[in-house]
Amino acid sequence: xxxxxxxxxxxxxxxxxxxxxxxxxxxxxxxxxxxxxxxxxxxxxxxxxxxxxxxxxxxxxxxxxxxxxxxxxxxxxxxxxxxxxxxxxxxxxxxxxxxxxxxxxxxxxxxxxxxxxxxxxxxxxxxxxxxxxxxxxxxxxxxxxxxxxxxxxxxxxxxxxxxxxxxxxxxxxxxxxxxxxxxxxxxxxxxxxxxxxxxxxxxxxxxxxxxxxxxxxxxxxxxxxxxxxxxxxxxxxxxxxxxxxxxxxxxxxxxxxxxxxxxxxxxxxxxxxxxxxxxxxxxxxxxxxxxxxxxxxxx
Amino acid sequence: xxxxxxxxxxxxxxxxxxxxxxxxxxxxxxxxxxxxxxxxxxxxxxxxxxxxxxxxxxxxxxxxxxxxxxxxxxxxxxxxxxxxxxxxxxxxxxxxxxxxxxxxxxxxxxxxxxxxxxxxxxxxxxxxxxxxxxxxxxxxxxxxxxxxxxxxxxxxxxxxxxxxxxxxxxxxxxxxxxxxxxxxxxxxxxxxxxxxxxxxxxxxxxxxxxxxxxxxxxxxxxxxxxxxxxxxxxxxxxxxxxxxxxxxxxxxxxxxxxxxxxxxxxxxxxxxxxxxxxxxxxxxxxxxxxxxxxxxxxxxxxxxxxxxxxxxxxxxxxxxxx
Numbered sequence: 066x067x068x069x070x071x072x073x074x075x076x077x078x079x080x081x082x083x084x085x086x087x088x089x090x091x092x093x094x095x096x097x098x099x100x101x102x103x104x105x106x107x108x109x110x111x112x113x114x115x116x117x118x119x120x121x122x123x124x125x126x127x128x129x130x131x132x133x134x135x136x137x138x139x140x141x142x143x144x145x146x147x148x149x150x151x152x153x154x155x156x157x158x159x160x161x162x163x164x165x166x167x168x169x170x171x172x173x174x175x176x177x178x179x180x181x182x183x184x185x186x187x188x189x190x191x192x193x194x195x196x197x198x199x200x201x202x203x204x205x206x207x208x209x210x211x212x213x214x215x216x217x218x219x220x221x222x223x224x225x226x227x228x229x230x231x232x233x234x235x236x237x238x239x240x241x242x243x244x245x246x247x248x249x250x251x252x253x254x255x256x257x258x259x260x261x262x263x264x265x266x267x268x269x270x271x272x273x274x275x276x277x278x279x280x281x282x283x284x285x286x287x288x289x290x291x292x293x294x295x296x297x298x299x300x301x302x303x304x305x306x307x308x309x310x311x312x313x314x315x316x317x318x319x320x321x322x323x324x325x326x327x328x329x330x331x332x333x334x335x336x337x338x339x340x341x342x343x344x345x346x347x348x349x350x351x352x353x354x355x356x357x358x359x360x361x362x363x364x
Numbered sequence: 365x366x367x368x369x370x371x372x373x374x375x376x377x378x379x380x381x382x383x384x385x386x387x388x389x390x391x392x393x394x395x396x397x398x399x400x401x402x403x404x405x406x407x408x409x410x411x412x413x414x415x416x417x418x419x420x421x422x423x424x425x426x427x428x429x430x431x432x433x434x435x436x437x438x439x440x441x442x443x444x445x446x447x448x449x450x451x452x453x454x455x456x457x458x459x460x461x462x463x464x465x466x467x468x469x470x471x472x473x474x475x476x477x478x479x480x481x482x483x484x485x486x487x488x489x490x491x492x493x494x495x496x497x498x499x500x501x502x503x504x505x506x507x508x509x510x511x512x513x514x515x516x517x518x519x520x521x522x523x524x525x526x527x528x529x530x531x532x533x534x535x536x537x538x539x540x541x542x543x544x545x546x547x548x549x550x551x552x553x554x555x556x557x558x559x560x561x562x563x564x565x566x567x568x569x570x571x572x573x574x575x576x577x578x579x580x581x582x583x584x585x586x587x588x589x590x591x592x593x594x595x596x597x598x599x600x601x602x603x604x605x606x607x608x609x610x611x612x613x614x615x616x617x618x619x620x621x622x623x624x625x626x627x628x629x630x631x632x633x634x635x636x637x638x639x640x641x642x643x644x645x646x647x648x649x650x651x652x653x654x655x656x657x658x659x660x661x662x663x664x665x666x667x668x669x670x671x672x673x674x675x676x677x678x679x680x681x682x683x684x685x686x
Contacts, residue, residue: 159411159417163649164650166607166649167645170600170642170645171643171647171650178640288482295479298472298476338486341483341490348480351465352464357472
């Protein structure tokens, strides 16, 4: 593997890793504060893509379309949190996964009813089209650089939000002892809605940004959700830092195994086999640590 | 307990009468219910008795189906060899997956089982000589050299007999000392470890047994549908098996078979009405979880026992752990 090719794959891996981070941080924050596993998180990724298609059709330009799509995603998340999630907080894990699994089935079918079974495609916005020469012999798509940049910016904003603002302090306090936070007079219900909407918005953003790279179709969030759960198992449930490290690890590992494994094993192996590589990574990390690399304090 | 046995007997008679009273279609539908019921029962063995929420049982169901299909394609066609082999292969997969997944617990266990099932799913997709993503058709197995399994009625009775055998066997397992330890681990793992029973080993044995049962159901499915594809191992299938257990009552073994019946009848009714039946099924599953406490079998038993002293409430799984 030549050095420019290596760099190109490394950038691809970081880009996938940052998308997985955007997904994982939502799951892990929602778990950290509300102690719930939300299997419908993949639906928010899928809806993000569809909402962007709708937003672009309505507004006719990129930025307003993006804002409209984000607003729609947040609106759906708020309704979901109030109607379905809230009664689940007091329930066991089984009820939580079954109910949120039911939501996934619903959304997968809903998009078929609204947009049809044919996959939709999104175009890369004109101002991000094309490639840029990073090094002699390495030209890289501008769009991939841009979405990686947006994801890094979103991560940085999230860091500031959690560590430097009052809401962040409440989120951190809520993930330690939510009863005490509620007892201190904080509107814990509002905090829950906020955290859920934040996670959903990040998932939808990931879905929008990967829209032009993958096709937008019913159920396209499901494999991403499962990969996100792998990230969380590796990084440690409830840890934002774990979501970042796990996301990058899985993203880079997955990208390189897709390039290298067919070369090592001969070209006859199917794409399915290379898809299995990250799960082997997860198994190895489980042998090393039962709770992932950065297990959050769950006291 | 007597009334429960009576209820069981009555339902068995009804099940046995299906080919005599119904059409070929009904018999095939009942066969499908029995097969999914067996797979759901294997989930219940883990969920209802071990408190283990597995979101990956479809992988073992699919491994059994693939093992049966691939052996048959290789020319080994007799059910007496193929089905036990499918069970053993599924158990081997369960042993490896369980050994890793059982290192975790609670939410992580759900995620890890889901992840490994997805890995097996991709493994099925990568089998290009077996149709890859599209799957492959499977010839029906012979039974002791005789090509009788192509007959819908014969196959139905074979499946029904195996389901009864598996139910009885699983019943003996959960009522044995092993089952007692398993339930002990479900209720309080730390206390169990303190009196000298390492929970990990017991859970791993249970996971492996459940994998074998799911594998048998898979081998039967390969025969029933004459077709095997990665869709059998999808995460939706794992979720549907869990839903069947809950619809029927967890921790009862026979309840999940009813759950399978409710699920499949319901799916059939809804899909007759609209191709977008998932649009209604998804919210119904949410409502079922939010509003109803017990599954069908639990309600039936409570009805049959009305007037007698109430059974102690079923205290299992995650609620107990919270």
